Amino acid sequence: MNKIIKTKSNSENKEEEITSVVNRRLFLRSAGLATSLGTIVISACTTDDHDPDPQIPGTGDTVELGSGDVGVLNYAYALEQLEAAFYTQVIATPYAGMTDAERTILTDIRDHEIIHRDFFKAALGNGAIKGLTPNFSAIDFNSRTAVLGAAKLFEDTGVAAYNGAGKLIKNGDYLLLAGKIVSVEARHASVIRDLLNPKSADFAGDDIVDNNGFDKAVAPADILTAVKGYVKDTISGANVGK
Amino acid sequence: MDIFKIIDDFQKIDGDAAGRLEYATRRHFMNRIGSKIASAAIPTAFASIVNKAYAQSAAAVDVLNYALTLEYLEDEFYKAGNAAANLIPASDKAIFTQIGKHETQHVAFLVKALGTKAIAKPTFDFQYGGAFGDVFTNYKTFVTVSSALEDTGVRAYKGQAGALLADPQILEYALQVHSVEARHAAVVRRLGATVLANAAMKGWITGNAGAVPAIYAGEDNMTQGGVNLKGLASKSDAAVTEAFDEPLTKEAVLAIAGPFIKK
Numbered sequence: 331m332n333k334i335i336k337t338k339s340n341s342e343n344k345e346e347e348i349t350s351v352v353n354r355r356l357f358l359r360s361a362g363l364a365t366s367l368g369t370i371v372i373s374a375c376t377t378d379d380h381d382p383d384p385q386i387p388g389t390g391d392t393v394e395l396g397s398g399d400v401g402v403l404n405y406a407y408a409l410e411q412l413e414a415a416f417y418t419q420v421i422a423t424p425y426a427g428m429t430d431a432e433r434t435i436l437t438d439i440r441d442h443e444i445i446h447r448d449f450f451k452a453a454l455g456n457g458a459i460k461g462l463t464p465n466f467s468a469i470d471f472n473s474r475t476a477v478l479g480a481a482k483l484f485e486d487t488g489v490a491a492y493n494g495a496g497k498l499i500k501n502g503d504y505l506l507l508a509g510k511i512v513s514v515e516a517r518h519a520s521v522i523r524d525l526l527n528p529k530s531a532d533f534a535g536d537d538i539v540d541n542n543g544f545d546k547a548v549a550p551a552d553i554l555t556a557v558k559g560y561v562k563d564t565i566s567g568a569n570v571g572k
Numbered sequence: 573m574d575i576f577k578i579i580d581d582f583q584k585i586d587g588d589a590a591g592r593l594e595y596a597t598r599r600h601f602m603n604r605i606g607s608k609i610a611s612a613a614i615p616t617a618f619a620s621i622v623n624k625a626y627a628q629s630a631a632a633v634d635v636l637n638y639a640l641t642l643e644y645l646e647d648e649f650y651k652a653g654n655a656a657a658n659l660i661p662a663s664d665k666a667i668f669t670q671i672g673k674h675e676t677q678h679v680a681f682l683v684k685a686l687g688t689k690a691i692a693k694p695t696f697d698f699q700y701g702g703a704f705g706d707v708f709t710n711y712k713t714f715v716t717v718s719s720a721l722e723d724t725g726v727r728a729y730k731g732q733a734g735a736l737l738a739d740p741q742i743l744e745y746a747l748q749v750h751s752v753e754a755r756h757a758a759v760v761r762r763l764g765a766t767v768l769a770n771a772a773m774k775g776w777i778t779g780n781a782g783a784v785p786a787i788y789a790g791e792d793n794m795t796q797g798g799v800n801l802k803g804l805a806s807k808s809d810a811a812v813t814e815a816f817d818e819p820l821t822k823e824a825v826l827a828i829a830g831p832f833i834k835k
Binding site: 435438441442444445446447448449452453489492493494496497500502503505506507509510511512513514515516517518519520521524529530531533534535539541542543544545546547 | 663664666667669670671673674675676677678680681726729730733734737740741743744745747748749750751752753754755756757758759762774775776796797799801804805807808811812814815816817818819
């Protein structure tokens with residue numbers, strides 16, 4: 331990590347300091363994780379040449395999320411990267427007829443996703459996967475229906491992903507963190523769905539909530555398949571939670 | 573799929589679990605092991621072992637009964653609200669009908685899962701000792717109480733996640749209900765922005781703002797994973813607090829819900 335700090339500019343040093351603090355506190359807290367952390371950090375160091383800045387991503391490589399709790403956190407980090415990039419684009423190139431109220435909502439959501447992304451990046455430190463290269467070529471950012479439809483998909487997918495990953499997490503602190511984030515994703519999903527079909531039952535529609543009143547919970551492999559078309563990198567999550 | 577290992581594992585976990593959970597578990601187990609095996613006849617003794625072992629820990633039973641208390645509260649609240657004449661405008665009916673449906677489903681699931689261990693339905697006082705005296709005649713009060721109940725529900729489930737680490741399947745169920753409660757909370761809060769003429773009321777919780785302070789206490793937390801996130805990505809404190817929902821302890825939730833419960 332010292333090597334990285336020395337090669338960074340001053341503004342990046344600050345970020346690295348935050349990274350290292352979070353890294354130490356969050357990751358070294360659990361003695362049980364220390365062993366696997368050593369492995370992760372060592373292997374991650376070999377990929378230092380990847381620029382960790384999501385704005386200047388690499389291209390087309392296979393990204394290995396890792397195993398155990400670190401794998402779950404990287405999995406969340408990957409999904410948050412996609413969401414943050416999506417909403418950044420939505421606000422940068424607003425669709426035709428975006429109302430002030432919609433812009434406020436979508437800007438809020440963008441900021442939440444960026445905060446989630448940067449939080450995971452900092453928390454994972456050197457164990458973090460690189461910045462992914464999103465592929466939103468299938469989304470017409472000029473179309474309200476297309477943008478909100480994609481937002482609905484991303485939010486519902488995010489909720490199902492966190493719900494499905496919960497039982498893979500071994501450390502209670504990380505489980506709680508995931509819980510703190512998933513309900514915010516569910517709030518996003520609800521609001522986006524209400525924008526698409528106001529005051530209907532769709533905010534928690536029968537298409538997503540089953541007869542027990544349960545939201546979806548989907549395993550990482552199925553989520554990664556579902557989002558495959560939206561990211562240029564190949565993501566390997568075979569060991570997430572294992 | 574090693575059935576014998578599973579039986580062995582269950583027996584190890586089970587120990588003295590006899591009589592804990594009697595219902596529902598067989599169906600869940602069948603879901604887990606797949607339709608092929610589920611469709612075959614399973615010996616009664618085997619099913620019995622599965623039943624007893626399913627919600628093995630006393631901690632899980634406690635969590636489920638705690639959840640059942642809150643779900644009973646919500647279910648009864650929406651049953652009364654949806655049945656009240658001239659309360660919910662026709663334009664908003666679909667939302668509260670859908671929420672009410674889910675709460676009824678949550679109650680049904682929990683009652684079935686707990687079997688004989690399920691608590692009896694409490695008697696409720698939705699007027700909260702008079703504080704919400706017009707809850708079923710004044711739509712503003714109804715929306716206020718609804719959003720308060722949903723936001724509390726989200727915090728309550730979140731607060732129990734750690735207690736279910738040893739019960740992965742029950743943890744997953746709890747998470748699946750938790751996010752539905754969050755969907756409810758967000759849509760009612762959106763209604764609240766208009767009905768209560770409170771533009772600051774968004775689908776997400778900003779700082780610790782809310783009609784009932786105890787329900788939002790601690791939602792202004794800026795520290796996650798041991799680190800203060802102030803200034804992260806140059807975002808506002810408001811955005812940082814909105815991005816993370818906070819848990820509540822069982823004690824805090826029961827203190828909030830207490831006045832709703834007669835006995």
